[in-house]
Amino acid sequence: MSEVFFRPAADIGPENTQIDQIKELFKKINVVEKGDLVAIKIHPGEYGNTTYVRPVIVRTVADLVKEAGGIPFITDTTVLYSGKRFNGADLLWTAAVNGFTFGSMNAPFISADGLLGDDSVAVPIGGEYIDEITVASAIAKADAMIMLSHCKGHPASGFGGAVKNLGMGCLDKEGKAKVHAPGKPDIDMERCIGCGKCIKTCPWDAISLKNGKANVDKNLCKGELSCLGSCQFDSIRPPEDCTTEMQAILGEAALGPLKLLPEKIGYINWIFDLTPGCDCFNFSAQPFAGNVGILASMNPVAIDKASLDLINHQINKEGCMHSIKDVWGIDPIVHLEYAERMGVGSMEYSLDI
Template sequence: MVKQDVTILNKIIYKYARITNPEDNQPEQIKKIFPDISPVKKGDIVAIKIHPGEYGNTTHIRPVIVRTVVDMVIKEGGIPFVTDTTTLYKGMKLNAAELIQGAAMNGFTHASTNAPFIVADGLRGGDGREIKINGDVLDSITVASGIAEADSMIIISHGKGHPASGFGGAVKHLGMGCLDRAGKIKVHEVGKPSIDPEKCIQCGDCVEVCPWGAIYPPRIDHSKCCGELSCADACKNEAIIPPANASFKMQKRLGEAALGPIKALKGRIGYINWVYDLTPGCDCFNFSGERFVEDIGILAGTDPVAIDAATIDLINERMKINGKSMYHLWGVDPSIHLEAAEKIGCGSRKYSFGNL
């Protein structure tokens, strides 16, 4: 287990979204923040982990933010590469070729970011390194090799809602986005659903979205199923039924899996949460929903649990005006994966705000 000095790691830098002068724009904020969170040493190969968004999504993090971080890494003597991993669902991230193409279509190219875009888990998501984590539910997890073999990393997360975890931020990036395909399956396998034959009309929508050939309505072959549940989202008749407590079990695994990348990089990770364009859905959606709350700003730190806790608190503070919280977006409590991450040693939900 990675031991962390809470007195150092729990200072969260927060810059409110409101800008009062041109010198206070987002790139300048990143430049001011970076020295306080940077793990970069001269000569490091540095992973800049992002989610470039599915094609059609327009609220993902902006390339100019990534470019600013890349330039700061270069200034400190690091060798940066921008990276992401393949997915379990159909879209332009199912394999490396389409992921690179989709990222370019959303503006993430060498020309725009000043660094190569590398898919960390290989052509089909099978390139990973097993890391022992000794959790309550996960003994080990497989981290994408391009991340596990880096010297240090900066994770830039778009803070937003998420249908499976309630919130998507730094911990979600660690416990899902930094894993290879086998690792993602390990987190999702508790979600393998069944089909209610009385509701199923055998329309084939679920078959269309499943990339694994696991669905034969009204039956699902669990030996092929990954438990990712895009099939349930596609079913208009709600005939696909996830297991009881699937969300809770998945979040527990997500939180524990977050320790894998932290151990692989010996804790040498800095975190930036870009909390603008807050939509209920994640950047994996190929569209962008309406914002559910006004822009929050930029948070940064070296503790992933603390930065997400601070981000969620700030969002909930805005939402409580209408008597709501992030739980009400999807009926999912995001504190579950933060608690699991905290328990296994990824960080602490206690934090204090520092000055920019």
């Protein structure tokens, strides 16, 4: 049974700030040895998003890494969708606009998978769905990692936390495409009016007009499904149950970074601003539940299970829904179960408050 350390949001005050809580929790998951190059894996938010983990929290972690003798760098990876993080240059620009600069964090920000999102290391997985996965090279070649995850909802996995940060956030474009592969959509020809909006959304040129209707080239499509939001006629249809298969691959892919950094990853889950959508959204919707607090653990599956339990408790207390599953109709326990099967971690935990 893994220990998960919890500092409630309700305890925050002038003598016990989030910074104070991070300093306490870091001691519990400090994997840094003198001279280590330490990746601090974050999500800096898409341009227009405002509810990502705040730079001052990241700065606190960077300072703690330095105090432990490590050399910190802040990092994230490029994305599959058309936005302001598609390549390494735009990723660094967006991070800076959102407040993640050397001046604010006292550490450099690096695109972990390089300029074009193809700088990676292949890792054998041997899963039910995937044999190997490609981990971004700056993470693969680091000596240690502190993973700082903003917990929130997600339209494909139901929930984003430490496991999703491992099995998606630490991958290059090829790895992300492998996880998203079950999502390659079809077109409902009766609904499609051939407006072409979806064509502009896809950065892979996978959609074209054929006989006045949208057509998806599944050899080019990456399955990321950002095209769904471009169609007001509901003509883009993902495969049935694709989210379940995607979660299974996500759980398996989470093993990749662990194999490269065994016993050298510490996890912090930041459960504030519980928005329905991922920080990849270019806006921040209203939270679906109140703030919960900060958790830390050496076990990514346990910390996510504890986070889900605490979020569901908050939801029940407020009476707004039954559980986080109600946000998107997707049960996030699926990717935790697959991660557990792969040996990423165990869902059994004890909560230390």
